[in-house]
Amino acid sequence: MPEDFAAWPKTEVHLHLEGTVSPETLWDLASRNGVALPAASLEGLRAHYAFDGFDRFLTLWLAMCNSLRHPRDYEEMVDGYLAACRRQNVRYVEAHFTPYNHERFGFGGRRALEIVCDRLRAAEAAGGPVTRLILDIPSESVPESGPYTIGLLEQIAEPLVVAIGLGGPEEGFPRSLVAPHFERARAAGYPCVAHAGETAGAAFVREAVELLKVRRVQHGIRVLEDPALVRLLAEREICCDVALTSNTLLTIHRDLPSHPLPALLAAGVPCTLSTDDPPFFGTDLVREYQQAHDVLGLSPATLWEMNLNGLRFGLADTALRRRLLLEFAAWRQEHP
Numbered sequence: 579m580p581e582d583f584a585a586w587p588k589t590e591v592h593l594h595l596e597g598t599v600s601p602e603t604l605w606d607l608a609s610r611n612g613v614a615l616p617a618a619s620l621e622g623l624r625a626h627y628a629f630d631g632f633d634r635f636l637t638l639w640l641a642m643c644n645s646l647r648h649p650r651d652y653e654e655m656v657d658g659y660l661a662a663c664r665r666q667n668v669r670y671v672e673a674h675f676t677p678y679n680h681e682r683f684g685f686g687g688r689r690a691l692e693i694v695c696d697r698l699r700a701a702e703a704a705g706g707p708v709t710r711l712i713l714d715i716p717s718e719s720v721p722e723s724g725p726y727t728i729g730l731l732e733q734i735a736e737p738l739v740v741a742i743g744l745g746g747p748e749e750g751f752p753r754s755l756v757a758p759h760f761e762r763a764r765a766a767g768y769p770c771v772a773h774a775g776e777t778a779g780a781a782f783v784r785e786a787v788e789l790l791k792v793r794r795v796q797h798g799i800r801v802l803e804d805p806a807l808v809r810l811l812a813e814r815e816i817c818c819d820v821a822l823t824s825n826t827l828l829t830i831h832r833d834l835p836s837h838p839l840p841a842l843l844a845a846g847v848p849c850t851l852s853t854d855d856p857p858f859f860g861t862d863l864v865r866e867y868q869q870a871h872d873v874l875g876l877s878p879a880t881l882w883e884m885n886l887n888g889l890r891f892g893l894a895d896t897a898l899r900r901r902l903l904l905e906f907a908a909w910r911q912e913h914p
């Protein structure tokens with residue numbers, strides 16, 4: 579099959595909508611809204627996007643959320659995301675969105691969600707991409723963000739919202755903190771996913787699986803520290819949504835050639851490939867596929883299966899999943 583990854587119809591199920599804002603857009607947003615940024619110029623901001631750890635990443639991410647003050651700011655964020663999808667032929671996305679941060683900075687979480695959903699729905703009606711949302715609880719503020727996010731999920735029946743998620747830092751924030759909130763979310767009908775095993779060890783993945791009952795794990799790469807847990811993920815088909823460049827910048831796996839992804843696949847753990855927060859890590863989805871192929875030596879056939887895993891393990895309804903799987907199969911038949 580062709581190795582032109584740009585041409586492939588693609589899925590991406592681990593992408594933060596707020597994390598798609600480029601330095602140029604953030605500079606414009608902050609300037610016109612009078613929001614202070616941790617840089618005095620656009621050049622300085624671009625340099626700030628070069629991360630050396632999770633704390634700096636989080637500081638900038640929160641400054642970005644604070645810079646969204648008007649409906650058109652949210653529309654601009656979504657339009658930038660949609661343009662990047664179309665440029666790369668990304669057809670299906672499960673995007674993480676964190677309403678609590680938009681509530682916290684004053685715009686209103688529900689209002690932000692409605693604007694985002696309207697924009698995404700219009701794009702889908704116009705031919706795509708198809709986007710579904712995972713509403714994240716940020717781990718650094720669970721006592722406030724947990725009840726807020728679950729309360730919001732219990733109020734809505736928004737077809738674009740398909741799951742509850744857990745984002746934010748790991749160390750100092752055990753996954754078990756959100757267990758009662760995730761239980762409420764499941765009772766309200768939402769499947770659960772969670773970030774785990776990214777910056778902290780395999781015990782965090784175990785908590786996500788056993789206490790939070792997640793369908794997928796974002797990252798999960800440090801699960802390899804616990805062989806019994808690796809077997810459990812493989813047996814239960816709990817998918818890990820891996821992001822290579824993000825991992826080389828924020829985790830202990832700084833050396834891409836020794837990234838755990840091939841070992842996870844060899845152990846039978848289903849995985850997908852994503853960017854996480856592309857401009858923050860100077861990457862895009864085509865580049866991630868290229869790196870997985872060129873540096874990790876994964877074959878196009880293996881990468882195509884990972885691509886399909888975004889649909890197989892995705893949380894869209896069955897009819898939509900089938901429609902997209904048929905679309906992808908038709909493309910594959912035309913491009914043997």
Ligand SMILES: [Zn+2]
Binds near residue numbers: 773796
């Ligand atoms: Zn993430």
